[in-house]
Amino acid sequence: MALPSQKPNEPLGDEILQDWENIGSGGFGDVYKARHKDWGFDVAIKLLHRGVCPSASLWIEAEVMTRASCDCVLRLYGTYKGFPPIEGDPVQRRRGGEPMQEGLVMAFMERGSLQSLFDKLHDPLLWPLVCRLAHQVAVGMNFLHQQDLMHGDLKPCNVLLDDHFNAKLADFGLSRVSTSCMSTSCMPTEEKTGYLQGTYKYMPPEAFDSSYHPVRAFDIYSYGILLWSILSGKEPYPCNNPELVIESVRGGQRPPTPKKIDKEGWNELVNLMEQCWDNDPSKRPKFKDSLETTEAVFSQNRDGIPDAVCQVEKAFRGATTSNQLSTRGKKKPFIERTESNDEVDFKIRDPIKVSTREMSCPDKVKFVDEYRPNLIRNVTKVMEITDLLGEMVHDEARASMAAAETSYIRMRKLYSSLHSGGDKVKAAFYDALAQLHPELV
Structure with a gap:
């Protein structure tokens, strides 16, 4: 079935969107869910904060999402321009001469992210699902690199999940054309003066050098740490002190290997994880080579996917119901965003x-x-x-x-x-x- 698309350079306006709801926020701005009246389904809209002029990074992100369009990357439907009703009366704002807000219109992922799934289940994921997620992220990242692009902030919060818990890479706010494909004159100022953006727990040791310019090996290292999170169902490095974590990473320390389980492909994924987070960038495998491992492991466990998804759906619903019961009659809980740069992840907490x-x-x-x-x-x-x-x-x-x-x-x-x-x-x-x-x- 063909999916809806927009005509080039024709942004969506307020007349076609309804039922706006804030579902997350961060340093860049806010993410809303809204219903598209004609398409008949919800979309996610990423907006900068009011009063902030549209930055080049927002449109770079849109370009990256367009170029990296594949089954394992979050779909970009187009752009938005208007006066979101959640920010005040649109008519009064228009009459007052306030500039319209601009943003990106993307597919809405009701299951949230890998991080929110970890938070709900509190246990390692079922093995067939681990294998599929590891492979789908590798597929998406390989496609990105084949387009001479980088992600720059690969972590559980930026791996979104569709209704059947398939992985979709998201949040390309730090994405860029690989350094080898970009002229210095085109680089943003922060790249000319040194690079320290992203989430430090998923950043390679060389990235903490003030003279570092990002290359593909950056993403591969992040994938290794992400693999650890997928295998363990946890966040790496319980210490939240950036200086201590950075010092440990530069010294060659990595998260402890998860407890071994007797499953087909376990050793292969652990070995891949350790190769990806090697201290020496030149020794890290390319995503194209990693696919040989992840595809083989996924094929060995593919038959278990339907049952694994069914069990996770039950656990997912149970966690949601338990949370609703625990908050019944109480004040409405916060919608908490997991903190870091531009990520679009959220969870419910009292x-x-x-x-x-x-x-x-x-x-x-x-x-x-x-x-x-x-x-x-x-x-x-x-x-x-x-x-x-x-x-x-x-x-x-x-x-x-x-x-x-x-x-x-x-x-x-x-x-x-x-x-x-x-x-x-x-x-x-x-x-x-x-x-x-x-x-x-």
């Missing part, structure tokens, strides 16, 4: 129900870090909190917040100050939050 007296400083810092997107959306008494923080917030930052038009923008600016101020400032912010917004903690 606010931490611990009084301020019982919260240690590390617990307060953890709360402030984990619930960043939710607090940015919900805190309204930003300047009052800033006053309580006193000299912990620099005068320039305070003036910038005071000049901001909305609480949302003020909170984004305040979080920048919290990040630069360290754990002491974050703990003080938590105390101020508990005093002025007790309902949020």
Whole structure:
């Protein structure tokens, strides 16, 4: 069946979209789900924050998604231009001369991501599904590299799942043409001065060199760490201290090999994983070569896929039902975005129900870090909190917040100050939050 498509350069407008719902947010902006009236199904729309001019990276991402279009890459339907009703009355905004927002219109993945699946199941995935996911990600990445493109941020949050838990590569915000295929004059400024974008737990040791320019071996290393996550169902490196993790990675340390299971293809996938995360980029296999291993292992376990998918669907529904029952009669839970750059992953969590007296400083810092997107959306008494923080917030930052038009923008600016101020400032912010917004903690 042919899928709908747009005419070139013809963005979708507000007249064709309805039932907008925010499903995730990050440093770049927000992702919404909306129903396309004519197509009759939901789409995902990635928008930059209000007041932010469309950046070249958004359109580079669109170009990458178009060039990398295949079964294992998230489908891009086109672009959007308009006034999202969730941001205020579109008519008033248009009359007020506010510029229209622009964004990308993509396929909506109801199953979420690999990360959200890990969070729901709390256990390693069934082996046939492990084999299929490992192969599908390798297929998508090989296709990307064959088009002289890179992903740049491969991790569980950026591997989305369709209704039958097939993998779709997503979030190409850090994608680029391979360095060998791009002239220096075309590189963004951050590439000329050194590259440290992405998620540090999935980045190779050479990427932490200030003079590093990304090449395909970067993605292959990330795939090795991703394979570890798929095999174990966990996040690598429980330590959340970037400096310690980076030092360990540069020293050759990797996550411990998952506990061996007696399944066809286990040794082959573990060996591939270890080859991919080799300290020496030249020793890492190309995705084209990796496909020989992943395809063979998947073929050995293909017959178990229907039963594995059925079991995961039951567990998935059970986890969702359990969460609904646990929150019945309570305040609506946060929709929490798993934090890192442009990723589009989300999960449902209740606010931490611990009084301020019982919260240690590390617990307060953890709360402030984990619930960043939710607090940015919900805190309204930003300047009052800033006053309580006193000299912990620099005068320039305070003036910038005071000049901001909305609480949302003020909170984004305040979080920048919290990040630069360290754990002491974050703990003080938590105390101020508990005093002025007790309902949020």
